[in-house]
Amino acid sequence: MTKRKTVFLRLILGCAIAIGAVRTSAAQARFAVEAAAGVDASTRAHVERLVEAGLARLTPMFPGTPKRSCVVTAHQSVDSLPPEVRASLHEGTAGVALLGRSEIHLILDESRHHPPHDLRTVVDHELVHILLDQFVGEAAPHVSRWFHEGLAQELSGGPYIGMSEDDLVIAARADRLFRFAELDQDFPGDRSGLRRAYAQSFSFVGFLRRRFGLDALLEAARQSTADGGFRAGFVAVTHGAMLHQVDEWREYVLTGSGAPLRFLMRNCFSFLVVIGFPLLAIAVIRRFRRDDAARRKLEFEERVEHADERHHD
Known part of the structure; x- marks a missing residue:
């Protein structure tokens, strides 16, 4: 009886291991990594490891994913991007996810060494887009763009393209924040508007997630x-x-996030320059006037002295 139990337990354990291995290999197979011209094998392997690590971290957040295969292509520069992919790439970004085609394209030259612009963050950012698209199923075409971009930044670890929540303070005070309805379908094409849209989406989705x-x-x-x-x-x-x-x-951005104080601290030197320049100009003008008055006084005294000398002669 004991022997039968042992055999039975080993059989169950073996099946569990086999099922786990099949699931793991299936998930990895669904996200194949390819290298465009100019990308060597070691770089491709590095990207593959980043994709596997990203999937291991992110898929538990999206139960039931991945549902469809996805191809991740590493490009050295934008020059190797197909025209239709290049048209979808925003300026200053190092990756793009084509949801309808289940493709991710990474541009290695556009990534940086430090988060949130390093390659790992970019990979995770694009993976979130794909996993969210697969998770929502038939609702995928209707998910607002700002939520897509906000969640991708929130779960990948940081704001995109160089603008943070702190920078929103000025936009909020000047009433220059976008209405989220304006960001439902697409983001602005100009650099300034694009950065503001990314930062606004990141901040708002993070706010909603905390609540x-x-x-x-x-x-x-x-x-x-x-x-x-x-x-x-x-x-x-x-x-x-x-x-x-x-x-x-x-209201949170303006008062509760700590962003105004961080913004002031980060731009302290600039503010001191702006405030100090008029004071410096006033000081220079006053110094010039004092020097001019002293020069005139000296010239007057010299003229008086010369006049006295001529009188004595």
Whole structure:
């Protein structure tokens, strides 16, 4: 009896290991890494390791993914990108995910050594796009662009293309923040607007995640509609108004996030220059006037002295 139990337990254990191995290899096979011309084998292997690590970290956040295969192509520069891919690439970004085609294209020359612009962050950012698209199923075409980009930044570890939450302070005070309805379909094409849209999306999605949790936001994305986008799903899941959350987020940016203080500290030298320049100009003018007055006094005394000498002669 004991022998039979031992055999039975070994059989169960063997099946579990086999199933786990099949699942692991299947997940890895679904995300094949290819190298474009000019990318060597060692770089391709490095990208492959980043993809595997990213999937291991991110897929538990999106239950049931990956559902479809995806090809990750590493390019050395934008020159090797197909024209239709290059058209989808935003200036200053090092990657692009084509959701309808389940493709990720990485541009190695555009990545940097330090987060959040390093290659690992870029890989994770694009993986989030693919996994979110697969997770929401039929609602995929209706998920708002700002939520896609905000979540990709939130889960990959940082803001994209060089603008942080701190920089939103000036935009908020000047009433230059985008309405999120403006960012439902696409982001601005100009550099300044693009950076602001990325930072705004990152900050707002992080704000919502802290309030409602990731699972609630993903369910809201899965209930996105053609008419209302992510907002419709958000209302259905939370039974609250998105506009109310936007107002509270804006107040958070201005007062509760610590961003104003960080912005002042980061730009302290610039502010000192701006404030100090007029004071310096005033000091220079006063010094010039004192020197001019002293020069005139000296000239007057010299003229008086010469006049006295001529009088005595």
